[in-house]
Amino acid sequence: xxxxxxxxxxxxxxxxxxxxxxxxxxxxxxxxxxxxxxxxxxxxxxxxxxxxxxxxxxxxxxxxxxxxxxxxxxxxxxxxxxxxxxxxxxxxxxxxxxxxxxxxxxxxxxxxxxxxxxxxxxxxxxxxxxxxxxxxxxxxxxxxxxxxxxxxxxxxxxxxxxxxxxxxxxxxxxxxxxxxxxxxxxxxxxxxxxxxxxxxxxxxxxxxxxxxxxxxxxxxxxxxxxxxxxxxxxxxxxxxxxxxxxxxxxxxxxxxxxxxxxxxxxxxxxxxxxxxxxxxxxxxxxxxxxxxxxxxxxxxxxxxxxxxxxxxxxxxxxxxxxxxxxxxxxxxxxxxxxxxxxxxxxxxxxxxxxxxxxxxxxxxxxxxxxxxxxxxxxxxxxxxxxxxx
Numbered sequence: 001x002x003x004x005x006x007x008x009x010x011x012x013x014x015x016x017x018x019x020x021x022x023x024x025x026x027x028x029x030x031x032x033x034x035x036x037x038x039x040x041x042x043x044x045x046x047x048x049x050x051x052x053x054x055x056x057x058x059x060x061x062x063x064x065x066x067x068x069x070x071x072x073x074x075x076x077x078x079x080x081x082x083x084x085x086x087x088x089x090x091x092x093x094x095x096x097x098x099x100x101x102x103x104x105x106x107x108x109x110x111x112x113x114x115x116x117x118x119x120x121x122x123x124x125x126x127x128x129x130x131x132x133x134x135x136x137x138x139x140x141x142x143x144x145x146x147x148x149x150x151x152x153x154x155x156x157x158x159x160x161x162x163x164x165x166x167x168x169x170x171x172x173x174x175x176x177x178x179x180x181x182x183x184x185x186x187x188x189x190x191x192x193x194x195x196x197x198x199x200x201x202x203x204x205x206x207x208x209x210x211x212x213x214x215x216x217x218x219x220x221x222x223x224x225x226x227x228x229x230x231x232x233x234x235x236x237x238x239x240x241x242x243x244x245x246x247x248x249x250x251x252x253x254x255x256x257x258x259x260x261x262x263x264x265x266x267x268x269x270x271x272x273x274x275x276x277x278x279x280x281x282x283x284x285x286x287x288x289x290x291x292x293x294x295x296x297x298x299x300x301x302x303x304x305x306x307x308x309x310x311x312x313x314x315x316x317x318x319x320x321x322x323x324x325x326x327x328x329x330x331x332x333x334x335x336x337x338x339x340x341x342x343x344x345x346x347x348x349x350x351x352x353x354x355x356x357x358x359x360x361x362x363x364x365x366x367x368x369x370x371x372x373x374x375x376x377x378x379x380x381x382x383x384x385x386x387x388x389x
Contacts, residue, residue, distance in 0.1 A: 049064040243265070
């Protein structure tokens with residue numbers, strides 16, 4: 001091998017090793033924090049089966065619906081265990097920070113393996129923390145494997161850890177946002193009179209996949225009367241001149257979500273449309289500007305809602321102002337009228353006020369925000385002044 005090639009190979013190998021070591025330190029830190037919180041709450045161990053939490057603590061995830069895929073984490077110093085179907089074993093070995101990986105075939109009963117793991121970790125008695133959305137079939141399996149075990153819903157523990165994002169996590173969300181923005185730009189270029197909502201959605205999804213998007217949990221394109229439905233279904237409806245077109249797009253990069261919405265007008269915009277758009281834009285910008293450490297989630301909502309209500313459109317703003325964002329597209333903190341959660345540096349969420357006039361049109365503008373030490377940063381860099389295409 002030529003010297004230059006040898007140097008490049010050695011350098012790349014070194015970088016891979018450094019990346020893995022950095023990742024291991026990150027997962028070790030998360031595991032340590034989880035164990036400390038568990039110890040404070042009198043929890044002896046944790047049983048997790050959701051993709052987001054599994055990915056957060058191990059770097060590996062599998063959809064646990066039909067087959068059991070879970071992690072068992074003792075609060076004491078014993079090594080945690082990852083339980084996976086045999087068909088996921090190789091992937092788990094390559095990706096998981098947890099190295100104690102146990103697998104079962106489709107001919108075997110995973111409940112038996114789960115019981116063995118709980119026994120080895122001395123977790124057949126005491127208290128085990130679980131997720132609120134644990135599928136009942138796995139909860140039943142857990143109780144059958146260890147009848148004397150007490151189960152405690154511990155979602156607040158996972159929420160507390162995951163709601164504050166690290167610099168690395170925020171950078172992944174920025175990357176996801178850049179990918180979504182490329183998709184929206186493709187949608188804007190496609191939005192013309194005579195084009196269907198589905199055709200625009202197809203171009204958006206194609207661009208997101210070409211740009212490195214890992215998954216597309218939703219791609220909502222609504223035009224004309226359909227745009228007055230906050231969560232309407234993308235249809236074969238063909239766009240007409242004068243329509244508003246709402247594009248609400250989500251995508252992931254390395255597990256982390258971005259969720260961005262823009263509204264454009266095709267051919268022309270009426271005075272009414274211009275007025276409504278200006279109100280939503282002012283509400284959205286004001287709410288974003290209000291974000292900083294130590295303000296409450298409900299105060300951010302109030303900032304946007306007050307502007308829309310004062311303009312006479314309060315009853316047409318039918319949802320909360322935003323939601324937390326991260327390994328899930330909807331997570332804490334919810335930016336609602338009743339959420340007293342105090343925002344902290346590292347908190348990430350959407351700000352997305354809207355006005356929806358039934359059987360006429362709707363407008364929504366949404367950005368992804370991260371709270372910083374002194375204020376906030378917008379993760380989704382895309383112009384939002386009124387646009388006629």
